[in-house]
Amino acid sequence: MATELELKLMIQPEHVASACAFLDQWCQREVSSDQARLPTLSLMNAYFDTEEATLMEAGMAMRIRAVNGQFIQTVKTRGSNRVGMHARGEWEWTVPSDALDLSLLSEVPLPESLQALAWQDALVEVYRTDFERQVWNIRLPATAMEVVCDQGSVTSSYGNDRICELELELKSGDEMGLYQFAVQLAEQVPVQVSVVSKAQKGVRLKYGQIEFPPKPLASASDAVLAAYWYEVGLVYWEAMHFMQDEVLSQPWRHSMMQLKGYLPDDLAQSLVQLDDTVASYLLEEETSTLAQLASIKDIGLIMLSIGMWLQQQADQ
Numbered sequence: 001m002a003t004e005l006e007l008k009l010m011i012q013p014e015h016v017a018s019a020c021a022f023l024d025q026w027c028q029r030e031v032s033s034d035q036a037r038l039p040t041l042s043l044m045n046a047y048f049d050t051e052e053a054t055l056m057e058a059g060m061a062m063r064i065r066a067v068n069g070q071f072i073q074t075v076k077t078r079g080s081n082r083v084g085m086h087a088r089g090e091w092e093w094t095v096p097s098d099a100l101d102l103s104l105l106s107e108v109p110l111p112e113s114l115q116a117l118a119w120q121d122a123l124v125e126v127y128r129t130d131f132e133r134q135v136w137n138i139r140l141p142a143t144a145m146e147v148v149c150d151q152g153s154v155t156s157s158y159g160n161d162r163i164c165e166l167e168l169e170l171k172s173g174d175e176m177g178l179y180q181f182a183v184q185l186a187e188q189v190p191v192q193v194s195v196v197s198k199a200q201k202g203v204r205l206k207y208g209q210i211e212f213p214p215k216p217l218a219s220a221s222d223a224v225l226a227a228y229w230y231e232v233g234l235v236y237w238e239a240m241h242f243m244q245d246e247v248l249s250q251p252w253r254h255s256m257m258q259l260k261g262y263l264p265d266d267l268a269q270s271l272v273q274l275d276d277t278v279a280s281y282l283l284e285e286e287t288s289t290l291a292q293l294a295s296i297k298d299i300g301l302i303m304l305s306i307g308m309w310l311q312q313q314a315d316q
Contacts, residue, residue, distance in 0.1 A: 004076075004088055004089075004090045004169065005085060005169070005170045005175055005178075006085065006167050006168060006169040006170065006178075007085050007167070007168040007178040007179065007182055007193070008165055008166070008167050008168075008193070008194045008195070008196075008197075009165060009166040009167075009168070009182060009185075009186075009191040009192065009193060009194060009300070010164075010165055010191060010192045010193075010194045010237075010238060010241070010294075011149075011164055011165060011166055011189070011190075011191045012164065012190070012291065012294045012295070013151070013164050014291075015189050015190055015191075015295075016149060016151065016164065018188065018189045019149060019166060019185065019188075019189045019191070020134060020149060022185060022188050022189060023037070023136045023138070023147060023149075023185075024037060024136075026136075026138060027136055027137075027138070030139075032139070033137070034137050034139045034144055035137055035138060035139040036136070036137055037134075037135070037136050038135040038136065038137065039135070040132060040133065040134050040135070041067055041068065041132070041133040041135065042067070042130075042131075042132055042133075043065060043066070043067050043129070043130070043131055043132075043133055043150075043152075044065070044066045044067075044128065044129070044130050045063045045064070045065045045066075045128060045129045045130075045198070046063060046064045046098065046125045046128045047061060047062065047063045047125070047126055047127050047128065047129075047199060047202055048062045048063065048064075048100060048123045048124065048125055048126065049061075049062070049123065049124070049126045050119050050122040050123060050124070051122065051124065052122075053126075053203070053206075053207075054113075054114070054119045054122070055114070055119075056203055057113070058110075058111045058113045058114050059077055059111065060075060060076065060077055060110075060111070060114070061075070061076045061199045062074070062075050062076075062100070062123075063076075063199075064095070064098050064099075064100065066098060070094060071094070071095050071096065071097055071098055072092055072093070072094055072095070073092070073093045073094075073095045073100060073101060073104060074090065074091065074092045074093075075090070075091045075105070075108050076088050076089065076090050076091075076199075077089040077090075085175070085178065085307075085311075091104075091107060091108050100123065102120050126156060126202065126206065127154060127155065127156035127158075127202035127203075127205060127206070128154070128155055128156070128202075129152065129153070129154050129155075129163060129198050129202070130152045130153060130155070131150045131151055131152025131153070131163045132150070132151050132152060133148050133149070133150050134148065134149040135147070135148050136148075137171075138168075138181060140173075140177045140180065140181060142173045142174040142177055143170065143172075143173040143174050143175070143176075143177025143178065143180075143181070144170075144171040144172045144173055145168050145169060145170055145171055145177065145178060145181065146168075146169045146171055147166065147167070147168050147169075147181075148166070148167050148169070149165075149166050150163050150164070150165050150166075150167065150198075151163060151164050154198060154201045154202050154205065156202060156205045156206060158205040158206045159205045160205070161201045161202075161204070161205060161242065163198060163201075165194060166185075166191065168181060168182060175311075176308065176311065176312075179304055179307060179308045179311065180308075182304050183301065183304050183305070183308075186297060186300040186301050186304055187297070187301065189297075190294060190295045190296060190297045190299070190300060191300045192234075192237060192238075192294070192299055192300045192303060193234055193300065193303045193304060193307060194234060194238050195213075195231055195234045195235060195238075196211075196235065196238045201242075204242075210235060210236075210239045211235070212231075212232055212235055213228060213231045213232065213235070215228060216228050222262045223262070223310065223313040223314065225262055226259055226262035226263065226310060226313070227310050227313075227314070229255050229256075229258040229259035229262070230259055230303075230306060230307070230310060232255045233252055233255035233256050233259060233303075234303070236248050236251050236252040236255055237252050237299075240252060240290065241290060241294065244290065246282065246289050246290055246293075249278065249282060249293070253275055253278065253279075256271050256274070256275060257271070257275065259271065259306070260272065263306065263309070264309070267302075267305060267306055267309060270298075270302050270305070271302065271306075274298055274299065274302055277296065277298065278293060278296075278299075281293055281296075
């Protein structure tokens, strides 16, 4: 089993070329095996579950990935969002075709609800993702990472959703390097932190529900409550663009104001200023309001700065 730790960033299609140019230029500073652009991949992922969403309810996802004529079977646990980053268990096997090999699950510590294995006969393909992946190896002094840009779609019998995102995956070293590099990218290109995985997008198509983090007890520490409101805000921001409904900017703003109460003064003030900026855009009667909001660099920069602060609190 491997533990995958990644920082995901939303990006709008009109800004992808700028992000790729930034990554190309970064690699050209010092070309080596751990800092270079890699070949672009065309990926197909078929995700499997029962009609009753047995795996999803147990916190697991199972897929077959086709890449360059090879097939890879993957099982992932839901894991946890570590203050905007995803940490989850992952098992992978090369398989001969696009058919699941369920015997491989003997290597996975299944949750109790799945151990009876009766669900295996009811597995069906519930959605799939098709996307092009551009890949860069990036090296900072204390961090090695893989950065990918994915563009494509999630499709199912219930509808489809767009994939347009960047992922920074830790390969070795200090995980804070993911945030530090993301900040340098966000200074050049408007991006926003995302906690919504491709698998969650597929599930959302079927159930039409937005998945929020579990609410902590009122007696939880300030750091825990701050992390909760931070992630709630990230979910609302992504949902606003998925649903193309600027009305969701209101619960997003509410979440940010709840978060403000747990932050140090400088970060709290940055949220107040950001709220004023967003409010000014919302007052304008423009059909492109969501696109304009997604082009505000400060949104990504401020959320990354808060994410770094929250991560530091969690590590204490």
